[in-house]
Amino acid sequence: MIEPTEGVYGGRHRRVLEHPDHRAGINHGTMTIAAITDITPSLTRVEAALDHEGDASRWLVTNPAIRLELPDPEGSSTVSRVYTVRSYREEGERRVIEVDIVRHEGSSPVMLWLSGARIGTSVRILGPRPHFCPPFIEERPALLFADETAIPALVTILRDWPEDRIGLIWAEAPDRRVLNELPFPNGVEIHWLPRAESEPPGSTGRLVDAALEASAAHPEPITVWACGEHQEMRRIRNHFRRDRGMARDEVQVFGYWRRGRTSSQIDEARLQRYEEALALNPRMTVLDDFDVDD
Numbered sequence: 001m002i003e004p005t006e007g008v009y010g011g012r013h014r015r016v017l018e019h020p021d022h023r024a025g026i027n028h029g030t031m032t033i034a035a036i037t038d039i040t041p042s043l044t045r046v047e048a049a050l051d052h053e054g055d056a057s058r059w060l061v062t063n064p065a066i067r068l069e070l071p072d073p074e075g076s077s078t079v080s081r082v083y084t085v086r087s088y089r090e091e092g093e094r095r096v097i098e099v100d101i102v103r104h105e106g107s108s109p110v111m112l113w114l115s116g117a118r119i120g121t122s123v124r125i126l127g128p129r130p131h132f133c134p135p136f137i138e139e140r141p142a143l144l145f146a147d148e149t150a151i152p153a154l155v156t157i158l159r160d161w162p163e164d165r166i167g168l169i170w171a172e173a174p175d176r177r178v179l180n181e182l183p184f185p186n187g188v189e190i191h192w193l194p195r196a197e198s199e200p201p202g203s204t205g206r207l208v209d210a211a212l213e214a215s216a217a218h219p220e221p222i223t224v225w226a227c228g229e230h231q232e233m234r235r236i237r238n239h240f241r242r243d244r245g246m247a248r249d250e251v252q253v254f255g256y257w258r259r260g261r262t263s264s265q266i267d268e269a270r271l272q273r274y275e276e277a278l279a280l281n282p283r284m285t286v287l288d289d290f291d292v293d294d
């Protein structure tokens, strides 16, 4: 268990954002809410206007992510939280993005901010930066696994899907409506893994079971992308990397959140491990979230 050194939400983790790797090419700006819509009981869509100038193409890459800078519930400063930019559009001079926020229990920085957010509320943002995309290698089928927090990433991945590439996708969500909104390119099958409202997110193991079954059903060369709760993602990553022996560049797996830990704690632990690994091997390149995992 990682113990926060200066409070759960504030303190040393901000050093992560000062780290050169995290600052490279990052833009600062503000987004101002133009609409807030509850899409399902657990999902709220925020549409916001950007004050960013500069190259619009940065917003149109596959799977762009931003950090929201939010008030620290435990102090007077801010914390940051990562969200996917589900869509970007221009209306004349106006630049508008959509961010889908999965609501969860507890008084976390994002949940508190969202409960008070109104049309006209502004928040500082960092980014965008492209996050992990599925590896597309030769003509291999791509297997994708996502929980509800990774469905916005799927939106952009499917929007940019290579023509006629076979894709097999499993997504766990309490409500099927979020999947009905996904682009549906040729060659792609999407399987819904329902989660009852009474089942805590990240606890069902259904994505892990789907990954094991899919792996057995597809002994041919494949590639894998998976994003969701950290412990579930670790099991998926370990199956494909260790049990099946797939290479690093064939498997992209990332923990988007972790049960029982705040993102501030995850950021801090990740940076600490990265620094330790770098001290041992200055040429090390971190290619995978779990390279610096505990």
Ligand SMILES: Cc1cc2nc3c(=O)[nH]c(=O)nc-3n(C[C@H](O)[C@H](O)[C@H](O)COP(=O)(O)OP(=O)(O)OC[C@H]3O[C@@H](n4cnc5c(N)ncnc54)[C@H](O)[C@@H]3O)c2cc1C
Pocket (backbone or CB within 6 Å): 065, 081, 082, 083, 084, 085, 099, 100, 101, 102, 103, 104, 105, 106, 108, 109, 110, 111, 131, 148, 149, 150, 152, 153, 201, 255, 256, 257, 258, 259, 260, 261, 262, 263, 264
């Ligand atoms: C690249 C990337 C892209 C992401 N994109 C999205 C996105 O588009 N939409 C989205 O909703 N999330 C997304 N996330 C996940 C989001 O950043 C985390 O869920 C974040 O922890 C939410 O911050 P918080 O302040 O609400 O909770 P924190 O303060 O980080 O955590 C407080 C508590 O809430 C729990 N918790 C956090 N998130 C969840 C959850 N989703 N379900 C249940 N319990 C939770 C934690 O385990 C902890 O116990 C993304 C993460 C990454 C790394």
